[in-house]
Amino acid sequence: MKEKSTIKVQKSSGEKVNFSLPKLKKSLRHSGASEKDIQQIIDIVRDELYQGISTREIYNRAFVLLKKKKSIFASKYKLKKAIYELGPTGFPFEHFIAEILGHSGFQVAVGQYVQGKCVTHEIDVVAIKNTKKLFIECKFHGEEGRNCDVKIPLYIHSRYNDITTTQSQEYEYEGWVVTNTRFTSDAIQYGKCAQLYLLSWDFPKGNGLKDRIDRIGLYPITVSTLLSNREKVFLLDRGIVLCKQLLKAVFYLDHLGISEGRKEQITNEIKLLCNA
DSSP, X not given: OOOGGGOEEEOTTSOEEEOOHHHHHHHHHTTTOOHHHHXXXXXXXXXXOOTTEEHHHHHHHHHHHHHHHOHHHHHHHTHXXXXXXXXXXXXXXXXXXXXXXXXXXXXXXXXXXXXXXXXXXXXXXXXXXXXXXXXXXXXXXSSTTOOBOTHHHHHHHHXXXXXXXXXXXXXXXEEEEEESSOBOHHHHHHHHHHTOEEEOSSOSTTSSHHHHHHHHTOOBGGGOSSSOHHHHHHXXXXXXXXXXXXXXXXXXXXXXXXXXHHHHHHHHHHHHHHTO
16 A cells, blocks of 8 residues: 555545645544544554545544544534535524624624715624724625625725725724635635735634634534534524523424433533534
């Protein structure tokens, strides 16, 4: 068998890259598993690699192995995938972003109409903290491999300029573009030049969505490994986007006809995540 460093893996975009052991190890560490457990999982996954294996297959195998160790490890490991599961409309994603900002001290409102100089705009999230006011547009993608190119910040910037010409001087204004995927290099370059704040899964470095979620423990309900897809959709349709929200509205699990034993398992999983 070839050295593992020469194994090519296929990303969701179709691009083929060399398998990265450090990258797999880093993602497994994010789950909170011990170094011993991580090494055991790496040994198994590495032995099962073959030329052209998809990153999805590697992820699925690691996820199953983590879940056997402890469900909370698997939940934290699947965070990125869980964000994609907030679709398909993107509306729960807007509420999710609003909750993140709300827990950072902002007053937030979702789906606000704001009059610009030329037209009226519907803004996904408006957030206010002290003298700062943010106009935030959320670009949600339900599929991996679809990044935000430069056309997105270009479009948002023109809307932002139309809005700010009519605003009072009591606030310092910022235009934000938030996505659950990644920005292209051109999009980042334009955002910096136009003084738009860009927020994605891993940008800005050290303060992307992943970092913010871990820091404040605001995990989406979709990270649960015990709730079915049908149950997650039921909860999302009723505005339950966060694990913390479910703890305050456990009665929804009764509406779903979930048994007492299983309900206890689900709430224990959610509590562990909220306190992680």
